[in-house]
Amino acid sequence: MNTALKTTTLSHEQKVKLFTNLVRGNHYDKMMYRRMMQGKLIGFYHPAEGGVAPGVGACSFLNQDDNLNPHHRGHGIIHMISKGVDVRTFLAEHTGKDTGCCKGRSAWHFSYPEHKVYQQSGFIGHNFAPTVGWGWAAKRRGKGQVVMNCSGDGSYGEGRAHESLLMAQNWKLPVIFFCENNSMAIFASAEEMHPLPDISSLAQGFGMPAMVVDGQDVFAVAEAALVAIDRARRGEGPTFVECKTQRFKEHDIGTPDLRGWEERSDEEHQQMRNREPVTLATEKVLADDVLTQLQIEDIHEAALREIEEVEAFADNSEIANPTEEELMAAVFAD
Numbered sequence: 001m002n003t004a005l006k007t008t009t010l011s012h013e014q015k016v017k018l019f020t021n022l023v024r025g026n027h028y029d030k031m032m033y034r035r036m037m038q039g040k041l042i043g044f045y046h047p048a049e050g051g052v053a054p055g056v057g058a059c060s061f062l063n064q065d066d067n068l069n070p071h072h073r074g075h076g077i078i079h080m081i082s083k084g085v086d087v088r089t090f091l092a093e094h095t096g097k098d099t100g101c102c103k104g105r106s107a108w109h110f111s112y113p114e115h116k117v118y119q120q121s122g123f124i125g126h127n128f129a130p131t132v133g134w135g136w137a138a139k140r141r142g143k144g145q146v147v148m149n150c151s152g153d154g155s156y157g158e159g160r161a162h163e164s165l166l167m168a169q170n171w172k173l174p175v176i177f178f179c180e181n182n183s184m185a186i187f188a189s190a191e192e193m194h195p196l197p198d199i200s201s202l203a204q205g206f207g208m209p210a211m212v213v214d215g216q217d218v219f220a221v222a223e224a225a226l227v228a229i230d231r232a233r234r235g236e237g238p239t240f241v242e243c244k245t246q247r248f249k250e251h252d253i254g255t256p257d258l259r260g261w262e263e264r265s266d267e268e269h270q271q272m273r274n275r276e277p278v279t280l281a282t283e284k285v286l287a288d289d290v291l292t293q294l295q296i297e298d299i300h301e302a303a304l305r306e307i308e309e310v311e312a313f314a315d316n317s318e319i320a321n322p323t324e325e326e327l328m329a330a331v332f333a334d
């Protein structure tokens with residue numbers, strides 16, 4: 001933790017919003033997993049279970065006109081619902097339906113220009129160069145917009161990550177480098193890929209303030225994110241926030257859950273599950289009298305009802321069946 005950074009205290013309202021988004025995000029991720037297993041999603045799915053708190057903390061207090069690069073884990077659904085995107089068109093997109101945000105042609109390579117979410121790419125590290133451009137544009141506009149750039153530990157091995165840290169700090173751009181460090185990049189461990197235990201130590205080389213937070217604690221994540229967002233809005237430049245988190249499941253559904261050549265052990269899974277983020281948040285809101293047991297149950301029920309509606313929208317929409325002309329209109333060829 002960089003001690004020079006100010007801290008923030010969450011209000012009651014902010015804590016309730018975070019808890020609600022965490023519960024929603026967790027149920028949404030499970031819905032996506034279930035639908036993939038039921039053959040109801042096109043493409044593939046990268047489950048977020050165990051790693052749902054960072055996206056909620058990063059995105060629950062963004063404005064609609066802030067840029068967001070959602071992480072590929074959970075296909076960004078947790079980030080998107082927290083930012084306030086209507087995810088009916090997100091699920092319709094993943095279901096290959098005409099009502100999808102890109103007319104059912106992109107699966108998880110979606111765009112939401114009205115929320116400044118552009119082109120979720122399959123290339124790890126794709127987000128870093130556009131982040132500098134969005135940050136530059138936001139600074140020139142001078143309206144206090146920020147860029148929330150979420151990605152994993154694996155993406156920080158990319159040269160573009162280092163270049164964009166340099167440029168963002170040099171030009172004091174309103175960017176948050178938000179690293180969701182689950183210590184895995186498919187089969188490779190962060191230990192194997194990075195010389196120092198904290199990925200955020202990279203920021204030091206550029207003179208950028210950095211924070212390391214418990215990524216299983218949604219409230220700790222949000223406190224750090226809010227400090228970074230406030231700095232960016234005030235024109236004080238970029239901040240690096242590293243969340244130490246987990247992924248309970250395999251990298252993507254169907255891929256073996258290995259570290260190197262070895263399966264991750266039962267003990268490791270048990271240890272991870274001891275720090276399950278919804279359980280931790282539930283204990284905290286009860287202990288701090290933020291919510292009652294009854295209110296917590298209502299939040300779960302409301303999330304499940306919301307998901308039923310989102311699924312019904314996707315399932316009842318027409319399958320995408322574009323004409324050749326429509327397909328060609330969406331292709332860029334140089």
Ligand SMILES: Cc1ncc(C[n+]2csc(CCOP(=O)(O)OP(=O)(O)O)c2C)c(N)n1
Nearest residue numbers: 073122123124152153154155182184185186
């Ligand atoms: C440029 C590039 N290299 C490799 C891959 C294959 N790949 C897909 S996801 C991934 C790991 C990403 O790890 P991380 O950024 O830590 O995110 P996590 O999946 O752990 O959430 C890799 C190597 C890719 N998609 N793009």
Ligand SMILES: [Mg+2]
Nearest residue numbers: 152153182184
């Ligand atoms: Mg990772």
